[in-house]
Amino acid sequence: MQVVGGFLGRMVAEQLDVDYVPLEEISFPDGEFKFRIQTEKIDRDVVLVLRKKMGEDINKYLMKLYFAAKTLHNADADTKLVMPYFAYGRQDAVFKTGEPLSSEYVAHLFDPLVSKFLTVTAHTHRQDSILPMFKHAKATNISGIPALAKALPKIENAFVLGPDTESIVWAKEMAKLIGADDYGNFDKVRDVDTGEIKVTMKDFDFEGKNLVLVDDMVSTGGTIERGVALASEHGTKDLHISFVHPVLSGNALERMFRLNPKTLISANTMESPVSVADVTPLIVKHL
Numbered sequence: 001m002q003v004v005g006g007f008l009g010r011m012v013a014e015q016l017d018v019d020y021v022p023l024e025e026i027s028f029p030d031g032e033f034k035f036r037i038q039t040e041k042i043d044r045d046v047v048l049v050l051r052k053k054m055g056e057d058i059n060k061y062l063m064k065l066y067f068a069a070k071t072l073h074n075a076d077a078d079t080k081l082v083m084p085y086f087a088y089g090r091q092d093a094v095f096k097t098g099e100p101l102s103s104e105y106v107a108h109l110f111d112p113l114v115s116k117f118l119t120v121t122a123h124t125h126r127q128d129s130i131l132p133m134f135k136h137a138k139a140t141n142i143s144g145i146p147a148l149a150k151a152l153p154k155i156e157n158a159f160v161l162g163p164d165t166e167s168i169v170w171a172k173e174m175a176k177l178i179g180a181d182d183y184g185n186f187d188k189v190r191d192v193d194t195g196e197i198k199v200t201m202k203d204f205d206f207e208g209k210n211l212v213l214v215d216d217m218v219s220t221g222g223t224i225e226r227g228v229a230l231a232s233e234h235g236t237k238d239l240h241i242s243f244v245h246p247v248l249s250g251n252a253l254e255r256m257f258r259l260n261p262k263t264l265i266s267a268n269t270m271e272s273p274v275s276v277a278d279v280t281p282l283i284v285k286h287l
């Protein structure tokens with residue numbers, strides 16, 4: 001068995017104690033790229049593990065993963081694909097006529113090429129799981145919350161807060177893992193036409209609590225920022241921010257640091273300066 005990929009692939013190969021094969025990449029000035037799976041012989045069993053590099057365009061990442069999976073498929077490899085961040089996972093429903101069902105289209109790109117598909121905390125909460133989108137490959141959506149819980153310091157008197165409606169599942173899981181009695185979520189509604197966001201708070205008692213924010217991702221940082229602003233009006237103490245995917249567009253990281261958190265961590269599903277929670281043991285367990 002070989003593990004093909006980048007830095008995360010090397011970590012997985014080490015844990016499985018099998019050969020690691022890097023992808024050598026060349027970029028052209030017009031944005032196209034070429035890569036080579038650096039081996040003279042592709043094994044029958046291959047694990048392909050590739051995460052998005054810092055600042056890399058998500059579409060380039062997706063294309064690279066597709067080309068690699070297709071190359072392995074054409075070489076008759078039985079490929080298990082690990083896509084740590086499920087690109088286009090947000091669009092897991094058609095909200096308005098004429099929109100694409102992007103997450104399903106992405107699943108259909110890889111489904112015929114691989115025997116197993118693993119991802120971490122896919123943003124597909126409007127469907128039960130990612131399983132129905134795959135017809136051929138055995139698909140698993142691994143929770144990244146245990147890796148975050150392990151990376152957090154011991155926090156007494158914690159209130160675990162999900163900053164929007166869907167994040168209640170992650171808040172509940174995190175509360176259980178870190179032994180917090182209190183957890184809950186805010187509600188966030190986005191107007192599909194104007195994009196305007198409204199966040200509302202339930203009747204929580206935050207007084208004297210250490211706030212542990214948990215979400216699947218931070219993109220612009222707006223969701224976490226709004227949640228923290230609202231909660232801290234009600235007497236919270238220390239702030240700990242944790243999220244699985246460090247999408248971190250624009251100045252999101254700066255916005256997070258401006259909130260003055262005691263802890264700011266994400267999982268290593270993408271490269272970033274805060275990617276300290278290691279998901280590779282969870283990935284290896286599911287391979």
Ligand code: R5P
Nearest residue numbers: 216217218219220221222223
């Ligand atoms: C939304 O449903 C997600 O769970 C995240 O809360 C959201 O994508 C974060 O985006 P941003 O950081 O841009 O507010």
